[in-house]
Amino acid sequence: MTKAVSGMASKKLLLDNVVWILIIVFSILAGFLNPFFLSEGNLQNVLVQATTLGVLVLAVSFTLLIGEIDLSVVGNLVFSSMVGAYAMQQFGVHWSLAVLITIAAGVLVGLLNGYFVAYLRMNSLIATLAMGLFLQGAVLGATQARTMVVTDEGYSYIGSATIGSWPVMPIALFVAYLLAHVVLAYSAWGRNLYATGGNRRAANAAGINVKRARLGAFTASGFLAGMAGFLYTSYLGGVSVTVGSTTLLYAVAAPVIGGVSLFGGRGRVIGMLGGTLLITVIQTGLQLINVSAYYIQMIGGAMILLAIAVDAFRIRSEERGVV
Amino acid sequence: MVIADGTIVPDSLAQNGANAVLTVDNIFKRFGPLAVLDGVSLSVSRGAIHGLLGKNGAGKSTLSNIIAGLLRLDTGSILLNGEDVSALPLTARKKRGLHLLSQHSEIFEDLSIGENLLLPDLPRRYGLTNWAALHRLAARQLESHGMPVDPRRRAGDLGASDRRRLAIIKAVAAEAALIILDEPTAGLAAAERLHLLEWVESLTKRGTSFIYISHHNDEVRQLCSEYTVLRDGKVTASGKAAELSADAMARVITGADVAEFHRAREDHSAAIEISGLSFPGGGPVDLAIGRGEIVGLVGLLGEGPQELMRALGGLLPIKAGAVLIDGREVRLGSPGQSLDSGIAYLTHDRIGEGLVGSMSVTENLNLGNWPLSLGWLVSGAGMNRRMREARGAMEIVMGNGGQEIGELSGGNQQKVLLGRLLERKPRLLLLDEPTVGVDVAAKEQIHRLIDDATTNGVSVLLLAQDPEEMQRLVDRVVIFSKGRIARMLHGAEITIDAIAEARTAR
Numbered sequence: 001m002t003k004a005v006s007g008m009a010s011k012k013l014l015l016d017n018v019v020w021i022l023i024i025v026f027s028i029l030a031g032f033l034n035p036f037f038l039s040e041g042n043l044q045n046v047l048v049q050a051t052t053l054g055v056l057v058l059a060v061s062f063t064l065l066i067g068e069i070d071l072s073v074v075g076n077l078v079f080s081s082m083v084g085a086y087a088m089q090q091f092g093v094h095w096s097l098a099v100l101i102t103i104a105a106g107v108l109v110g111l112l113n114g115y116f117v118a119y120l121r122m123n124s125l126i127a128t129l130a131m132g133l134f135l136q137g138a139v140l141g142a143t144q145a146r147t148m149v150v151t152d153e154g155y156s157y158i159g160s161a162t163i164g165s166w167p168v169m170p171i172a173l174f175v176a177y178l179l180a181h182v183v184l185a186y187s188a189w190g191r192n193l194y195a196t197g198g199n200r201r202a203a204n205a206a207g208i209n210v211k212r213a214r215l216g217a218f219t220a221s222g223f224l225a226g227m228a229g230f231l232y233t234s235y236l237g238g239v240s241v242t243v244g245s246t247t248l249l250y251a252v253a254a255p256v257i258g259g260v261s262l263f264g265g266r267g268r269v270i271g272m273l274g275g276t277l278l279i280t281v282i283q284t285g286l287q288l289i290n291v292s293a294y295y296i297q298m299i300g301g302a303m304i305l306l307a308i309a310v311d312a313f314r315i316r317s318e319e320r321g322v323v
Numbered sequence: 324m325v326i327a328d329g330t331i332v333p334d335s336l337a338q339n340g341a342n343a344v345l346t347v348d349n350i351f352k353r354f355g356p357l358a359v360l361d362g363v364s365l366s367v368s369r370g371a372i373h374g375l376l377g378k379n380g381a382g383k384s385t386l387s388n389i390i391a392g393l394l395r396l397d398t399g400s401i402l403l404n405g406e407d408v409s410a411l412p413l414t415a416r417k418k419r420g421l422h423l424l425s426q427h428s429e430i431f432e433d434l435s436i437g438e439n440l441l442l443p444d445l446p447r448r449y450g451l452t453n454w455a456a457l458h459r460l461a462a463r464q465l466e467s468h469g470m471p472v473d474p475r476r477r478a479g480d481l482g483a484s485d486r487r488r489l490a491i492i493k494a495v496a497a498e499a500a501l502i503i504l505d506e507p508t509a510g511l512a513a514a515e516r517l518h519l520l521e522w523v524e525s526l527t528k529r530g531t532s533f534i535y536i537s538h539h540n541d542e543v544r545q546l547c548s549e550y551t552v553l554r555d556g557k558v559t560a561s562g563k564a565a566e567l568s569a570d571a572m573a574r575v576i577t578g579a580d581v582a583e584f585h586r587a588r589e590d591h592s593a594a595i596e597i598s599g600l601s602f603p604g605g606g607p608v609d610l611a612i613g614r615g616e617i618v619g620l621v622g623l624l625g626e627g628p629q630e631l632m633r634a635l636g637g638l639l640p641i642k643a644g645a646v647l648i649d650g651r652e653v654r655l656g657s658p659g660q661s662l663d664s665g666i667a668y669l670t671h672d673r674i675g676e677g678l679v680g681s682m683s684v685t686e687n688l689n690l691g692n693w694p695l696s697l698g699w700l701v702s703g704a705g706m707n708r709r710m711r712e713a714r715g716a717m718e719i720v721m722g723n724g725g726q727e728i729g730e731l732s733g734g735n736q737q738k739v740l741l742g743r744l745l746e747r748k749p750r751l752l753l754l755d756e757p758t759v760g761v762d763v764a765a766k767e768q769i770h771r772l773i774d775d776a777t778t779n780g781v782s783v784l785l786l787a788q789d790p791e792e793m794q795r796l797v798d799r800v801v802i803f804s805k806g807r808i809a810r811m812l813h814g815a816e817i818t819i820d821a822i823a824e825a826r827t828a829r
Binding site for chain 2: 186188189191194202205209265
């Protein structure tokens with residue numbers, strides 16, 4: 001009996017952390033084909049690349065935890081960073097105020113999404129998809145597809161500065177994940193999100209204000225999308241409407257790869273980080289081993305399928321364990 | 324047959340084995356440490372209605388689920404028409420004519436009656452559904468089974484008893500050899516009940532056999548030709564229904580293994596006042612509840628009692644009226660407000676509305692009422708302290724607080740839910756089927772916990788399907804009809820028979 005239980009527990013531990021195993025396996029493989037992959041320089045590269053995606057992944061995860069989804073995060077990223085850049089260019093506001101404006105624009109979009117879903121009971125999949133299309137389309141119209149360049153040194157500090165030989169940008173990633181972990185795992189608000197996602201009716205009956213929790217999740221998502229907008233613009237030194245559509249797919253796939261349930265109520269922050277890193281490692285690895293750029297998307301898709309298949313296996317074995 | 328100490332020695336199975344449609348032999352089933360079925364045998368004769376009796380938690384549902392193939396047995400065998408089906412899945416048993424119709428038989432509300440009847444084998448032409456043939460075929464089947472309704476009507480518009488008829492006809496039309504009926508008359512009025520029973524009896528003339536699960540001993544005596552009684556997972560009696568008196572039947576069902584809890588009735592000073600309260604499905608209701616008093620609510624499904632509870636608990640909107648606690652009006656409108664006002668509702672739907680399955684036992688105990696540190700962080704120490712206290716006070720059987728709530732038995736889950744509510748120090752506790760799906764021992768413990776709460780001054784409204792449970796717990800019974808209070812039972816008027824009768828009469 002105890003042997004079986006400990007066997008099950010270690011199997012569960014393995015399956016819960018499968019994303020880290022995949023990261024290691026893929027890194028060794030890529031390092032074997034191109035030793036530069038395992039160098040310090042590439043580690044920095046991976047972490048910098050992971051920062052914007054990682055914050056977007058957090059944004060999507062907050063809504064996944066309540067059993068909904070926010071597909072407007074990329075549209076929101078483009079929109080909010082454009083608003084911040086515009087404020088600097090046209091009104092000459094100080095960069096620090098521009099950062100706040102960028103994030104405030106993201107929050108506003110999140111609040112609107114939350115109101116649609118929590119209070120008007122609109123379907124989040126379609127409502128946020130439409131919102132994302134609207135925002136990206138609005139920016140496209142306003143800028144006529146031109147890139148807006150940001151030259152302010154304060155605004156671009158975090159995206160370009162280094163300490164010693166190390167870039168500053170990944171600090172933002174780790175701070176964001178640390179804060180998200182504290183909020184989701186330990187705050188009453190965070191536990192209410194998990195309860196709402198796990199069983200909305202039960203959360204409501206236990207006295208949790210479910211509508212407010214759902215509004216809060218979308219607002220947090222908007223806040224993080226605005227944050228990602230700032231980081232993205234800071235890193236690239238400008239903002240263009242043509243953020244790849246694959247970014248959104250990766251931002252949705254990463255949490256799921258990291259064990260966040262699409263049905264709500266389950267998912268750990270460390271898993272979200274793992275999902276982000278796995279996708280980034282795959283992308284940069286494929287570039288380094290000279291896979292033709294035309295095949296990268298295909299291989300990326302296949303890797304995500306594999307990760308989700310492993311996740312489905314985990315869920316099935318959990319269900320069998322319970323019955 | 325020998326009757327001694329309220330037990331009857333089972334008939335030998337071989338006696339009617341040759342003519343048996345179903346023979347269940349020596350089934351064992353455990354859930355964790357608990358033996359739910361402990362060597363159960365029974366045999367159903369062809370064309371018979373076989374009553375399966377027992378209290379809540381005796382193992383009736385587990386046994387019927389095992390026979391139908393919803394649950395796997397640990398050891399034992401199931402012979403259907405002489406063939407061992409115990410290793411076959413549910414669908415294969417259905418093909419061989421074994422059907423289970425549960426209390427909430429699944430009908431597709433938005434499909435027509437005809438589709439419900441003929442799914443999944445709808446008549447086709449050119450690969451498409453042949454609606455004309457479907458309706459013709461369905462109408463013929465409904466007609467010949469004594470239920471002449473238009474098959475084109477939406478199935479969701481049928482009344483409760485017609486829904487059950489539809490499910491039964493579907494099984495009979497599929498040439499069922501044996502149909503297991505789990506509480507088919509639950510929630511029906513007396514006249515409808517009788518009608519449904521007579522109709523079931525008429526179906527046996529076609530050779531269909533039934534296993535009939537019921538709380539109503541009188542129904543079983545009236546309808547069934549043979550019976551089996553389960554108590555704590557063992558067969559305590561079986562035989563021909565006609566040979567058993569009503570008293571003897573009650574005795575073998577109840578047994579004497581678990582000390583039953585009976586509450587001492589007394590008078591109470593008023594504490595809660597409900598005045599002119601209207602809500603969807605009922606009202607206006609005026610009711611005063613004493614300090615420490617338990618008031619039982621009785622009525623048909625949808626006739627007010629449950630709606631009253633859900634409105635008080637903040638789960639249904641209140642249209643008019645007021646609720647006063649110690650003379651002060653309280654604000655209601657959402658579960659959060661009700662809980663803050665001192666009114667706590669214990670749901671009948673533990674899985675759907677009570678527990679969060681993805682969370683731990685400790686988190687479920689503290690749900691929505693988190694002990695805080697620094698004003699915003701959930702205090703792990705605070706949660707664990709409450710868990711320790713609840714575990715000790717309520718005798719919750721569990722591994723550790725971190726395990727998922729789904730791993731506990733129904734009774735222990737229910738204690739966690741009750742513990743969550745009691746932590747709020749409520750003045751009025753609304754108990755909607757507090758012991759549904761709970762084993763016998765946990766049921767008595769929960770009864771004691773409820774009684775303990777009342778000695779601390781908590782007032783209680785109680786809803787319970789089982790008249791016996793209600794009779795043992797309540798100080799007063801309020802009978803609802805069409806959303807309003809029709810009359811009350813006091814003191815010596817509160818008998819099991821009076822409650823059972825009030826439940827079904829309009």
